[in-house]
Amino acid sequence: MNQTPQRRLHYIHDLGPRARERLAGAFVLLALGVLVLAVAGRARTAHLFEDRVHYQAVLRNAQGLGPDSRVFVAGIEVGEVSDFRIDDRNRIYLQFYVWKRYQKLLRRDSWGTLARTALIGDAFLDIHAGSPDQPMLADGAWIPVIEPMTPDQLMEKAKPVIEDLQSTIHRVARLLDHIDPATVESGSRDLAAALADLRAISAEIRAGRGAIGRAVYDPAMADDLSRSLASLAASLQQLDRRLTQLGPLLEEVRGVSRQSRELTAQMNQAMRVVNTELQQLPEIVARMQLLLADTERTLQGIQRIWPLSDAIQPAPEELIIAPGSGE
Amino acid sequence: MTTRLALIATLLLLAACVSTPDRRPRDLIEAEQQLGQGTRAFRNDDYRSAAALFRRALDYYRSVDDAEGQARALINLAETALAVDDRHAAHQHLAALTRLSPRLPQTGLAPRIGLLEARLALREGRADEAARLLDGLLARLPEDRRRPEDPLYQALLLRRAEAALAGPTPADAEPRLQPLLPLADRGRLAPEMQARLLRLQAELLLLEDRPDAACAQLEQALAVARQSRRRPAIAAALEALAAQSRHQGRLREAAELLERALPVRSRLLDQAALRRDLESLLALYRELGDGEAERRIQATLARLPAQGPARP
Numbered sequence: 335m336n337q338t339p340q341r342r343l344h345y346i347h348d349l350g351p352r353a354r355e356r357l358a359g360a361f362v363l364l365a366l367g368v369l370v371l372a373v374a375g376r377a378r379t380a381h382l383f384e385d386r387v388h389y390q391a392v393l394r395n396a397q398g399l400g401p402d403s404r405v406f407v408a409g410i411e412v413g414e415v416s417d418f419r420i421d422d423r424n425r426i427y428l429q430f431y432v433w434k435r436y437q438k439l440l441r442r443d444s445w446g447t448l449a450r451t452a453l454i455g456d457a458f459l460d461i462h463a464g465s466p467d468q469p470m471l472a473d474g475a476w477i478p479v480i481e482p483m484t485p486d487q488l489m490e491k492a493k494p495v496i497e498d499l500q501s502t503i504h505r506v507a508r509l510l511d512h513i514d515p516a517t518v519e520s521g522s523r524d525l526a527a528a529l530a531d532l533r534a535i536s537a538e539i540r541a542g543r544g545a546i547g548r549a550v551y552d553p554a555m556a557d558d559l560s561r562s563l564a565s566l567a568a569s570l571q572q573l574d575r576r577l578t579q580l581g582p583l584l585e586e587v588r589g590v591s592r593q594s595r596e597l598t599a600q601m602n603q604a605m606r607v608v609n610t611e612l613q614q615l616p617e618i619v620a621r622m623q624l625l626l627a628d629t630e631r632t633l634q635g636i637q638r639i640w641p642l643s644d645a646i647q648p649a650p651e652e653l654i655i656a657p658g659s660g661e
Numbered sequence: 662m663t664t665r666l667a668l669i670a671t672l673l674l675l676a677a678c679v680s681t682p683d684r685r686p687r688d689l690i691e692a693e694q695q696l697g698q699g700t701r702a703f704r705n706d707d708y709r710s711a712a713a714l715f716r717r718a719l720d721y722y723r724s725v726d727d728a729e730g731q732a733r734a735l736i737n738l739a740e741t742a743l744a745v746d747d748r749h750a751a752h753q754h755l756a757a758l759t760r761l762s763p764r765l766p767q768t769g770l771a772p773r774i775g776l777l778e779a780r781l782a783l784r785e786g787r788a789d790e791a792a793r794l795l796d797g798l799l800a801r802l803p804e805d806r807r808r809p810e811d812p813l814y815q816a817l818l819l820r821r822a823e824a825a826l827a828g829p830t831p832a833d834a835e836p837r838l839q840p841l842l843p844l845a846d847r848g849r850l851a852p853e854m855q856a857r858l859l860r861l862q863a864e865l866l867l868l869e870d871r872p873d874a875a876c877a878q879l880e881q882a883l884a885v886a887r888q889s890r891r892r893p894a895i896a897a898a899l900e901a902l903a904a905q906s907r908h909q910g911r912l913r914e915a916a917e918l919l920e921r922a923l924p925v926r927s928r929l930l931d932q933a934a935l936r937r938d939l940e941s942l943l944a945l946y947r948e949l950g951d952g953e954a955e956r957r958i959q960a961t962l963a964r965l966p967a968q969g970p971a972r973p
Binding site: 657659661 | 700703896
């Protein structure tokens with residue numbers, strides 16, 4: 335005969351009412367204890383019950399620093415920005431605090447700077463820890479803050495340099511584009527050949543052969559050369575005199591030439607201006623045509639509706655010259 | 662509240678006044694406007710503009726094969742040609758009208774075309790032919806138009822009287838003018854018609870050898886023409902007065918009248934009439950022995966373009 339297994343009752347049903355109440359109270363107390371612990375833990379991490387020491391700084395550009403921005407000393411988070419105030423000269427007065435236990439890091443030679451967690455991350459106030467031999471900064475003390483350049487300012491400063499660099503790279507690239515490796519190679523070969531030729535010519539000269547060799551090593555040839563050079567000098571003197579006589583004329587020609595150049599430049603400039611204007615002319619004409627067409631359409635439209643249509647449409651007898659008008 | 666209601670009522674009334682837009686083709690409206698503007702230009706003696714406008718309208722009507730429109734434009738062109746005494750052009754326009762005539766039975770323009778033919782014949786000295794044409798037109802004129810108040814009937818009668826005076830039977834002129842006299846007395850004739858009537862009456866009075874009465878009629882014609890500012894009528898009255906003064910031996914007065922007619926003729930493009938006036942004036946100054954005036958007129962004549970019809 336099959337026998338149904340008897341279900342086991344929860345132990346709570348075996349407990350008396352008083353025990354049940356105690357058990358429930360224990361759970362409530364446990365939950366309260368966990369809550370208290372959580373709050374205490376949070377209060378500790380949030381430094382809720384820590385004493386704070388307030389400091390002040392003045393800035394020209396907060397660079398995104400705001401209330402609740404963090405304050406670091408030597409890479410440790412030590413406090414937060416608490417408030418801002420802007421004076422009549424648009425200077426920003428910054429108030430921040432550090433927790434009491436970190437006060438000893440801030441000394442008279444401490445100074446701050448504005449920084450970011452990344453190039454465009456959150457701004458924070460980074461304070462350099464002072465020397466231990468310096469006195470601690472008291473509550474309400476001023477800390478100098480160095481404002482670094484903003485990324486925009488940095489970019490603005492770097493922009494000309496980058497542009498110069500870019501331009502230089504472009505020039506170098508263009509230069510390199512024009513260099514043909516084959517040409518360099520053949521140039522090198524030509525240079526080597528030219529040097530060899532030069533060497534051979536030098537040897538010929540040293541041997542007193544050829545016109546230059548004879549000129550250098552043959553006394554008769556040297557005399558001829560001296561006479562020729564003297565004659566050339568006399569000719570050059572004569573040419574110089576002629577050129578001196580031509581001086582005023584050349585000056586005049588130069589003046590005319592300069593004036594012509596200036597005139598040409600002015601003409602070019604004027605032509606550029608005229609050309610620019612002329613380039614705009616077709617557009618102006620086209621726009622005028624459109625405007626006139628629009629106006630005509632509008633007028634025609636107006637003339638087709640009352641009361642103008644009646645006023646403008648001539649009567650049949652007005653379309654023909656009255657008989658007897660002519661002599 | 663009352664003001665607002667009044668405003669709304671006004672707007673509703675205005676909206677009710679709006680007629681349907683003129684939906685005819687734009688070219689047709691333009692052609693009609695050209696005819697209207699040309700007619701106004703003609704009345705202002707601006708024959709050049711008038712002819713240009715009529716020609717443009719004619720081009721349009723030809724392009725849509727509109728016979729009645731073409732006829733209107735051609736009639737206006739023929740009137741303009743006659744105004745400047747361009748007889749060649751007048752012949753051409755009338756020939757074109759003759760070709761169109763079979764297509765114009767219902768338009769009522771035939772008497773008008775006939776009147777133009779008669780005027781051209783008169784201008785060319787074919788008075789008999791003009792009289793015959795005008796008699797035919799008057800006979801065929803519908804009954805409802807045979808009223809003295811009808812401008813076409815008035816014009817036909819006046820031209821018929823003119824043809825009679827230019828022909829061998831000038832006595833026929835008077836009965837033609839009779840129906841118009843009551844209207845003239847009441848001032849119901851158009852100024853140019855009245856001026857012409859007065860000039861024709863003056864001619865009749867001259868035939869009756871009553872020069873003083875004729876002069877009075879001509880003075881009256883001049884006054885009517887001047888009052889209406891119609892240059893052709895003014896010039897015609899001045900010329901008629903000058904002719905009468907000369908006929909009566911008042912040479913200096915005739916010269917003065919013709920001198921007054923010159924600027925009027927100069928304003929018109931009728932160079933043939935201007936030349937005719939200048940030549941008459943030259944002859945007068947020669948008779949008067951006024952050498953300086955003679956030289957001045959000769960110089961003016963020399964400046965005129967070569968003889969030939971004026972082209973508007």
